Amino acid sequence: xxxxxxxxxxxxxxxxxxxxxxxxxxxxxxxxxxxxxxxxxxxxxxxxxxxxxxxxxxxxxxxxxxxxxxxxxxxxxxxxxxxxxxxxxxxxxxxxxxxxx
Amino acid sequence: xxxxxxxxxxxxxxxxxxxxxxxxxxxxxxxxxxxxxxxxxxxxxxxxxxxxxxxxxxxxxxxxxxxxxxxxxxxxxxxxxxxxxxxxxxxxxxxxxxxxxxxxxxxxxxxxxxxxxxxxxxxxxxxxxxxxxxxxxxxxxxxxxxxxxxxxxxxxxxxxxxxxxxxxxxxxxxxxxxxxxx
Numbered sequence: 001x002x003x004x005x006x007x008x009x010x011x012x013x014x015x016x017x018x019x020x021x022x023x024x025x026x027x028x029x030x031x032x033x034x035x036x037x038x039x040x041x042x043x044x045x046x047x048x049x050x051x052x053x054x055x056x057x058x059x060x061x062x063x064x065x066x067x068x069x070x071x072x073x074x075x076x077x078x079x080x081x082x083x084x085x086x087x088x089x090x091x092x093x094x095x096x097x098x099x100x101x
Numbered sequence: 102x103x104x105x106x107x108x109x110x111x112x113x114x115x116x117x118x119x120x121x122x123x124x125x126x127x128x129x130x131x132x133x134x135x136x137x138x139x140x141x142x143x144x145x146x147x148x149x150x151x152x153x154x155x156x157x158x159x160x161x162x163x164x165x166x167x168x169x170x171x172x173x174x175x176x177x178x179x180x181x182x183x184x185x186x187x188x189x190x191x192x193x194x195x196x197x198x199x200x201x202x203x204x205x206x207x208x209x210x211x212x213x214x215x216x217x218x219x220x221x222x223x224x225x226x227x228x229x230x231x232x233x234x235x236x237x238x239x240x241x242x243x244x245x246x247x248x249x250x251x252x253x254x255x256x257x258x259x260x261x262x263x264x265x266x267x268x269x270x271x272x273x274x275x276x277x278x279x280x281x282x283x
Contacts, residue, residue: 002103002104003103003104003107006211006212007107007111007212008147008151009211010208010211010212011111011114011115011147013204013208014115014118014208015114015115015118015140017201017204018115018118018119018121018122019118019122021122021123022121022122022123025122025123026122027187028130030130030133030134030172030175030176030179031121031122031130031133033172034121034130034133034134034137034172035121035122037137037164037168038118038121038122038137038140041140041141041144041164044144044156044160045144045147045148048147048148048151048153048156048226049151051151051153051226052151052152052153052223052224055221055223055224056224057224057226057230057231057234058234060153060155060156060226060231061231061234061235061239063153063156064156064159064231064235065242065246067156067159067160067163067164068163068246068249068250069246069249070164070168071163071167071168071250072249072250072252072253073253074168074171074172075171075253075254075257076253076256076257076260078171078172078175079256079257079260079261080260081175081179082175082178082179082260082261083260083261085178085179091179
């Protein structure tokens, strides 16, 4: 049985679900960031699989942009976390409740 | 051969991904970061299987190299402590289990029914092909991404800068404004 598009999509969906689980379950901001990275990687896998099976390179260019934007996002997010720690706050989502209803 | 490699990589990616978010042995963020590196490496293996060689190299260089080093630096600078475990409520268990079952049912239906998309011969996603596309058809998004990275650099420097004392004492600015007004 050869590996088709849907196999890759299932793996990508499961990885995305794991990332979503991490965002909702974990309380450490850094681990939440890592889970967001996991979700981005899952979507990258789906894009590359579509690009391979549709015989287009456009999906891979899209993945290139996603990787760039993810790197920029990580840099800004980690700078925000460092700025939080400078205010003597722990990097914990339970501490940042200013916007809570 | 490709099938065996696909299943190897998918088991590895899912296992390591699970260990990133819910490691049963430790709740240390450093362990999560290390398992995220392994997940990214197995995803690079997927990219090689899909003939996206350039993206596999970029994935290893940018993610496993740069991004994870950034994560580990921040983990080193901040004092890392173990996260305390929380109990999961009954409502959350029921809803979560139901959605997992629904997701698995959808995936099972996707794998069982319908003809498999085999795709035919692959296009090689090497650096030359991607570079040609990037500098012809996707030139404008490429330039915009460059601007975005510049904005990110400026933002990070601004956020990470230590707040310095203002050169004038705080009362002086309002005094200047009063003098201008009068």
